[in-house]
Amino acid sequence: MMDAAPASPEETYSYLGPAGTFTEAALKQVPEAAGKHWRSVNNVGEALADVTSGRSIAAMIAIENSIEGGVSATQDALATVPGLRIIGEYLVPVNFVLVAREGTTLADVHVVNAHPVAYAQSRRWLERELPDHGHIPATSNVQAAASLFEGSQADAAVAPPGITEHLDLVVLAHDIGDNPNAVTRFVLVSRSHVLTEPTGADKTSLIIELPTDEPGSLLAMLEQFSTRGVNLSLLQSRPIGDALGRYRFVVDLDGHIADERVADALLGLRRTSPNVLFLGSYPRADRQEVSYHSKYDDEIFIEARDWLRGLLSGEPD
Template identity: 70%
Template sequence: MTDQPEAPRRRTYSYLGPAGTFTEAALAQVAEARDQIWRPVRNVGEALNDVIDGTSDAAMIAIENSVDGGVSTAQDALATVPGLRIVGEYLVPVEFVLVGRPGTRLEDVSLVAAHPVAYAQCLQWLTRTLPAHAHIPAASNVASAVGLIDDTSEADAAIAPPGILEHHELELLAENIGDNANAVTRFVLVGRTVPPPPPTGADKTSLIVELPEDRPGALLEMLEQFATRGINLSLLASRPIGDALGRYRFVIDADGHIQDERMADALLGLRRFSPKVVFLGSYPRADRVVVHYPERYSDDVFVEARDWLRGLLSGEPEV
């Protein structure tokens, strides 16, 4: 009798639940997460703690919205929780639908449940279509709709992600009700600390950097670490450190990979300059757009410059 090989261990992924959220839609884009265990959680902190304590192999969290900017809870958590790495990013279009209990008609709606952020992003449509409506705040986009189903909400209708219709019997009253058709939320997949994947040429490096002191030119000096090496920043956001007024850390997305000579050189400069640099990871860009830069910042130029310096130190004659 031959021993049967053990089935491969199924991986677990935490995401902001319940089913039907934008975060679930982002996780659905992860090829290696298909047919694995998806663990719904209640907040970003719980998702990241799952990764730290080994409950989950990775967590999907929202980090930036094209309308509302950075997600502060996620940025602050990544700044303060050690042992985490971003291993990928995913973009999800922000689309909203208006749903009601079965049999509800749009003209019957006067009370709308919605998460405050979703409500703000649909306010123009609501004002035009339901000018006499009132708003009931909900804890999440999905909770606004679930309250209709379990009768815990007094609302006639709810603003929710389109995915809600795949999981619950609800009446679709209107779709594409968001005021910004180009709204997108950026999600990142976060795992435990691992070596970065190899560069693809279309990569992004995420960092959190603190200024050494509050003085004129300190922010400029930090930015020069990137500018003098030809590195473009696609995100620069400030967050209060919390220990005193006027103290900030900076959340940075830089075009390129840590294995690029120019990026590695910039990180060395930041390390010398800043009292705290948190490397969050180098990973492929969601849009797969190749990073272009001037030839004077190519890897060969940095390598040649180091070789030149070694030659000077060793006394080699200059050619």
């Protein structure tokens, strides 16, 4: 299935590889990807380039971690690569094992190879059990383990739990992550602009630039949501890059663009912001139904528009 014979773009999904990564675990949750060609790539930029060039129908990328927060490389790429839409989200529990070559014991470990994020999430365990260890950064969790066969100076590696299914390594320690509840959120990105039907348990992603750097501009943006009863599950600033003090905001909100309260909020944003990038409305991974006050029901917004239309047309009260 993965990286075998060349396949058509309609049959290809890109993901951050190699096999055994958490990104691959997220892609395994996509029913449409089962039995298709999975293309392993080295970074988010390459994954999105596959989609924009038509090499792949979609790409799975990490966008948020419950410990580290938003993945800045993904957020910046989505803000600058046009024509992309998020069509689904997937949650993967994150924990790690310490692996080494056959014959290595924990007492033999003095240098550890680990991806910087994995290292940060297992640092307390490493400092407690291996207080004198050194750290060599890796480009991915799987690459950290694979490096043990490539002449690396490391004695062990921090890797995903299923790594021994792909590499002939031994596990020196299980569950070394500092937070057993750690979860990474992944999104499936494509060029399709066909909206999914609202489910009542949806999420909408936006990237918003403020009109000016002046007092109250952020508050004005947030009021577009609060006055319509729209809850934000993510609000993170990222530098635009053209000047100091210039930021864009990555926003995830509860609801679907087809919901009247969400649509009305987007209209307000469009009137006040120089750039509102709609990244997509899609079902929540946890399938938790979005709750809100009844005064923000669709019927309330529809009735208000009908009332105004009647006033403008001179209809009797």
